[in-house]
Amino acid sequence: MPTIRERNKRLIIKTACQVFADKGFAATKTSEIADKAGLPKANIYYYFKSKEALYRAVLDSVIEPLLQANSHIYEQDEPARALQDYIRAKIRISREHADASKVFANEIMHGAPHLSPQHREQLKAEANASVARIQGWVDDGRMAPVDPQHLMFVIWASTQTYADFDWQIMQITGRKKLAAQDYDAAAKLITDMVLKGCEVVPCEA
Amino acid sequence: MPTIRERNKRLIIKTACQVFADKGFAATKTSEIADKAGLPKANIYYYFKSKEALYRAVLDSVIEPLLQANSHIYEQDEPARALQDYIRAKIRISREHADASKVFANEIMHGAPHLSPQHREQLKAEANASVARIQGWVDDGRMAPVDPQHLMFVIWASTQTYADFDWQIMQITGRKKLAAQDYDAAAKLITDMVLKGCEVVPCEA
DNA sequence: GTCTATACGACGATAGAC
DNA sequence: GTCTATCGTCGTATAGAC
Incomplete structure (x- = not known):
């Protein structure tokens, strides 16, 4: 059974992948990722220490x-x-x-x-x-x-x-x-x- | 004979093309284009009304x-x-x-x-x-x-x-x-x- | 673990002197 | 036509209550 942590991280990475693909890194706003994932923006920063860290996770x-x-x-x-x-x-x-x-x-x-x-x-x-x-x-x-x-x-x-x-x-x-x-x-x-x-x-x- | 206006516009477009190619639209800073062209940033805005207008000129x-x-x-x-x-x-x-x-x-x-x-x-x-x-x-x-x-x-x-x-x-x-x-x-x-x-x-x- | 409210920095854009 | 100094906005990131 996946922990809530893993589940959320996956959701964020998956959503971020879509937005990064669509807009590119610089043009992507973390707020847009949050909205699309149905989470408040601060939640993104709870799981990833920065936009760039999230992007690297997506790349991985x-x-x-x-x-x-x-x-x-x-x-x-x-x-x-x-x-x-x-x-x-x-x-x-x-x-x-x-x-x-x-x-x-x-x-x-x-x-x-x-x-x-x-x-x-x-x-x-x-x-x-x-x-x-x-x-x-x-x-x-x-x-x-x-x-x-x-x-x-x-x-x-x-x-x-x-x-x-x-x-x-x-x-x-x-x-x-x-x-x-x-x-x-x-x-x-x-x-x-x-x-x-x-x-x-x-x-x- | 090229007017000074045309000459500068060309220089800016050419420089901008290099930077946009390297970084993409969103990640490009107008200040970087200006620096690379050897002009003050305000000069860019004298010839192009916005970063996006410049980008469209480059696309053209x-x-x-x-x-x-x-x-x-x-x-x-x-x-x-x-x-x-x-x-x-x-x-x-x-x-x-x-x-x-x-x-x-x-x-x-x-x-x-x-x-x-x-x-x-x-x-x-x-x-x-x-x-x-x-x-x-x-x-x-x-x-x-x-x-x-x-x-x-x-x-x-x-x-x-x-x-x-x-x-x-x-x-x-x-x-x-x-x-x-x-x-x-x-x-x-x-x-x-x-x-x-x-x-x-x-x-x- | 979740979320609101906000601090802070960066960058696009302009005012105005020369 | 050129350039310095500055303003305003937007977006990243965080503080701190729940």
Whole structure:
């Protein structure tokens, strides 16, 4: 059973994540987080010693789900399978954790001023491991000799864009909200493009 | 000959663009813009009636260069040529107008709260025209039947990421500053992937 | 643990001399 | 057209009652 403390902290972090994603750190007022969470503002400061501390807590909570997708790169031995699972997972994250993605994107875009050195290292390590894995497939002749780093950047960018820049996607597609078929279409196109680009033959879904 | 008024306005807009790109609208202090431009803060307010008016002026100044790349979609009749010119142009913009790209990305990520209805329409119209052009090539059987909207999103995302998330790119590549060869490698990979994905044969550079 | 009322600092904006 | 000095507001953070 969760203590009242844990329950409230979670509520505040979750609400704060939404507002930070929407407005960015500086434009977010603690009073707005409080209102949206249905709590008086002072309550926020009872659980978090400052707005920045709350923001860091949000950043922490956001990183793990965003890194989950990486597992597919390791768990699958076959390049085609690994890449298509990875892309699908990244798209699913853009759909299910859009706020998390936006908070993180904002942080990165401004040079990650609030990201702890530990997290920086963790992200770098994950990226390097994925790059090494892809390079291994290239060396084994199991895929075309693409630059693994830039391949990662393309996959990250084109999947995360459906979360970070969802406003633009909705404007162009004319949707009020992105639906399952939109994410599926995105995943299909990105997967096709990447697999053809890497010259590996797709596995069945 | 530029009037002193125009010269100062330009200096302020240019400086403001850098700071807004770095910090975002809310986190930017007008005093910082003033300091960086080597002017007293009151001077900013002599030329712009408010921080928001200055920001809107920056947004205005930023849109035209960002849309220039689109011309390649119309001016080239051959899909392969058009796409590779377009990607190269987008990458060049990410290199030469990184600040502009970041300001714009920030605005879009938060739902474009400051973008004028005219600019919204203009962007939508440009996008729709590009999409129609690509659809035309598909209908003519000159490229594989890809979804033109999602193809645009992939191209936008994967080229703009080199400006908007340059911090991350530099972290992973270990560079202190991205060099010509990095942008070239990016353009090459994205172009290869898109052309293979669309099943059109590359033109010579 | 919850909440009201308030202190305090920072920053946008301006008045007014030069 | 330039700049100093200052005002007013807004928002973070806290004191202290319940």
